[in-house]
Amino acid sequence: MRVLFVTPECYPLVKTGGLADVSAALPPALNRAGAEVRLLLPGYPAVLNGLTDLQPVGNPLTDLPGGAPATLRIGRMPGGVLAYVLDAPSLYDRPGNPYLGPDGKDWPDNAERFAALSWCAAGFAAEDGLDPWWRPDVLHGHDWQTGLIPAYLELRPDRFAGPFRPGTVTTIHNIAYQGLFGAWMMSDLGLPSAAFRIDGVEYYGGVGFLKAGCFYSDRLTTVSPTYAHEIQTAEHGAGLEGLLATRAEALTGILNGVDYDIWDPATDAHIAARYGAADLGGKDLCKADLQATFGLDRRADAPLAAVVSRLTGHKGLDLVLEAASQWIAWGGQLAVLGNGEPALEAGFRHLATWYPKSxxxxxxxxxxxxxxxxxxxxxxxxxxxxxPCGLTQMYALKYGTLPLVRRTGGLADTIVDANPAAVNDGSATGFQFVNATAQELTWALRRAAALYRKPERWHVLQQHAMTRDFGWHGPAEEYMELYRAVAPVLVG
Structure with missing residues (x-):
């Protein structure tokens, strides 16, 4: 089973969020499951510099949307997976964030930049496939940046008809980011004008990249079972709930996994002391190190809560600001790492000024x-x-750092609340609250603080959390079953 895994970012070369971690860990897991997976990445400087044995493939590309000159190259990722790179300097040779300019705003040509990536991916299916020695059975695109792949295959048979049509899978990592661009760009993007309709690429008067992927792809996935249900509702569907409801039979929620080669306190080279579920002694040293790093009072008895996140309202970080003073009053401490909305950045800076030792x-x-x-x-x-899924709460489980989460999406799928019944039967792994209010978060923090004062019970929860297995083996098998269902489809 040959799979072209098309993604706008991949750790450790370029990362803005969890998609990069998934793009790094899932392809090797699929290869172990029997697939032959290759990546296709945009030619950012970090990608071109990070791949080894980089070689050109085929002839220069001359018909990308926007007319940018480009070369397809192939090399190896740091972990050994083969990766194609679309080397188009006018599109990708830019510093910093892959989507935003120095002013913090979207690059004005993002439509052409990621239409070109989709066009290149579709080119592997053409009669004169971009790599004469390798044709994929499945094109698997990730997020809005790859949403035009199945649209090009469907709408441009004049360009992309080949000996067989590969199956297409589109994974929605976060439906809030959709790639909506002006209708006047249809021609520039290589799309026929007849496709600008509700049963096509039209979306709220513009061209919807993610909408196109959701409409034309053979199968859709998202990154947790609960999120797959949620995005079919008005509350979470971000305008696509109607379309997704009509495609419910084609939509599957497959929980993301964790790369335990990177995230394991028994082997982690970044931490002050290594430890495991059988012996948590090293975690005490790690706590002292973290308190020193953040300038906090070095108190073993102070429950230390942490945030590693984009600082946005979407992530509920305003709730943390509201609840923080009560947490500190109970003797708690807080360590925050992230960036995002200026108001939240300022709010956390002020909080640290008011409570410098906490x-x-x-x-x-x-x-x-x-x-x-x-x-x-x-x-x-x-x-x-x-x-949609969340990875940090699964990392936290492995490190014996009990997650406190809101009951939504993948957070609901991965964390078992420490209610009395779950604590007694040994299934609890963290804390949940339901409604997105500071009051409910505060009550959850209160429950956590109370349990922290009972070290024996807290340690039992830690050990149970650390034994949960969210590795990639299970998700990889689910993707393999999906791939077998969609490819290849013979034509002619």
Missing amino acids: VGVRIGYDEALSHRIQAGADLFLVPSRSE
Whole structure:
């Protein structure tokens, strides 16, 4: 089973969120399950510099949307997986964030940049396939940046008809990001004008990249079973709920996994001391290290809560700001790593100023520090208003840092609330609250603080949490079953 895994980012080369972690960990797991997976990535400088044995493939590309000159190249990821890269300097040779300019706004040509990525992916299915030695059975695109792949296959048979049509899968990692562009771009994007209709690419008067993927793809997936149901509702569907409801039989929720080669306190080189479920002694050293790093009082008896997140209202971080003073009054501490909305960044900075020995804040992104936070904290906060899957709460489980989450999406699928029954039967792994209010978060923090004062019960929860297995083996098998269902479809 040959699979082309098309993604706009992949750790460790380029990362803005969990999609990069998935793009790094899922292809090797699929290869172990019997697939032959290759990546297709945009030619960002970090990608071109990070791949080894980089070689050109075929002839230069001359018909990309927007007319950008490009070359397809192939090399190896740091982990050994083969990866194609669309080397188009006018589209991708830019510093910083892959989607935003120095002014913090979207690059004005993002439509052409990611239409080109989709066009290139579709080119593998053409009669004169881009790689004469390798044709995929499945084209698997991720998020809005790849949404035009199945649209091109359906709408442009003049360009992409080949000996067989590969199956198409589109994965929705976060439906809030949809890629909506002006209707006047239809021709520039290589789309026929007849496709600008509700049963096509038209979406609220513009061209919807994610809408196109949801409409034309053979199968749709999202990153947790609960989120697959939620996005068919008005509350979480972001305008696509009607379309997704009509495609419910084609929509599958497959929970993301964790790469335990990277996220495991028994082997993690970033943390102050290594430890495991059988011996949590090293976690105490990690907590002392984290308190020192953030300038907090070095108190073993203070429950230390942590946040590693984009600082946005969507992530529920305003609720943390509201609840923080009560948490501190109960003797708690708080460590925050992230960046995002200026008002929230300022709010957390002010909080650290008011409570310098109880609150520490780092604005920005730091991969190594995120590991140290997972290892050193007692409680990990993920109070999201919506969360397709979430990975940080699963990392926290492995590190014995009990997650406190809002009951939504993948958070509901991965964390068992420490209610009395679940604590007694040994199934509890963290704390949940239901409604996105500071009051409910505060009550959940109160329950956590009370249980923290009972060390024996807290340690039992930690050990149970650390034994939960969210590795990629199970999800990879689910994807393999999906691939077998959609490809290949012979034509002619």
